[in-house]
Amino acid sequence: MRLRAAAILTISGLWAVAAPAAQAGSCSAHSGPKTAALVELYTSEGCSSCPPADQTLARLRQVLGAGAEGFGLALHVDYWDYMGWHDPWAQQIFSQRHQWLVEVNHQRVVYTPHFFVNGTELPPGQSGLREQVRDVNAQPAQAQIELSADRTVPGTFTLDAVAQASSGVDTAALYIALAENGLASNVLRGENAGRKLTHEHVARVWIGPIALSNGEVRVHRALPLPDRATDAQWELTAFVQEQRTGKVLQALALQACPQF
Numbered sequence: 001m002r003l004r005a006a007a008i009l010t011i012s013g014l015w016a017v018a019a020p021a022a023q024a025g026s027c028s029a030h031s032g033p034k035t036a037a038l039v040e041l042y043t044s045e046g047c048s049s050c051p052p053a054d055q056t057l058a059r060l061r062q063v064l065g066a067g068a069e070g071f072g073l074a075l076h077v078d079y080w081d082y083m084g085w086h087d088p089w090a091q092q093i094f095s096q097r098h099q100w101l102v103e104v105n106h107q108r109v110v111y112t113p114h115f116f117v118n119g120t121e122l123p124p125g126q127s128g129l130r131e132q133v134r135d136v137n138a139q140p141a142q143a144q145i146e147l148s149a150d151r152t153v154p155g156t157f158t159l160d161a162v163a164q165a166s167s168g169v170d171t172a173a174l175y176i177a178l179a180e181n182g183l184a185s186n187v188l189r190g191e192n193a194g195r196k197l198t199h200e201h202v203a204r205v206w207i208g209p210i211a212l213s214n215g216e217v218r219v220h221r222a223l224p225l226p227d228r229a230t231d232a233q234w235e236l237t238a239f240v241q242e243q244r245t246g247k248v249l250q251a252l253a254l255q256a257c258p259q260f
Helices: 050-058 060-064 092-104 129-137
Strands: 002-004 028-030 037-043 070-076 109-111 114-117 143-153 156-165 172-180 183-186 196-199 202-211 216-224 234-242 248-254
Touching (some): 028 248, 037 050, 037 092, 037 248, 050 060, 050 070, 050 196, 070 092, 070 129, 070 172, 070 234, 092 109, 092 202, 143 234, 143 248, 156 234, 202 216
Parallel strands (some): 037 070, 070 202
Antiparallel strands (some): 002 109, 028 143, 037 114, 143 156, 172 202, 172 234, 183 196, 234 248
16 A cells, blocks of 8 residues: 655654564673664555565564564554544654664655665565565664663563764664564455454554764663563664664664563
């Protein structure tokens, strides 16, 4: 489904694949010397062509193949809600981010499903996803990330993140997403009426952009889990992105933590 960008909004400005293993007892990870890929899918339950793309993201490990390092995020947009079905996972901030990414890619049309790999859009139809991730992985990282999580209070966990960017990168920012797996909806109206849709890596809490100062930023924050949250369905993804070009400089994810 496609819309002209100007018709949507105006803005100014995980189960994770091949994630670094959480260290025993500490639930922490750090990025490596090569660039990991952030695979963003802009999707909606009100879009009849989105379910196949949702399943591609759910099977990202198999799609990318052995040795690839990519982390998936499903960002549900709200601009199709007017067509009869209100997507329960949609947030306006994801519609705004989608608009921004389209603009920094020098495009004019916003549509779903829409894949981006490290800030660069893929052609319609998901062609080239595996190749683009592997091209990203072949590049030395321009940023490093450390990420840890601790859950001491029921319904809340504490995250700590440190991000550093290489010299010469002067508009970098850190983003952190709390995503949920195993979501399902019985769609009653709209283009997918009568279907049960399942989703993985759905972004539920979004933090950022947090600008790096002198090439570094540190974040310590307590995050409440969204309502109806269940254990063992959560993942935490962090990435550093260049704000002028949209290029993701490094990505990292935590998964399978006892704290989750």
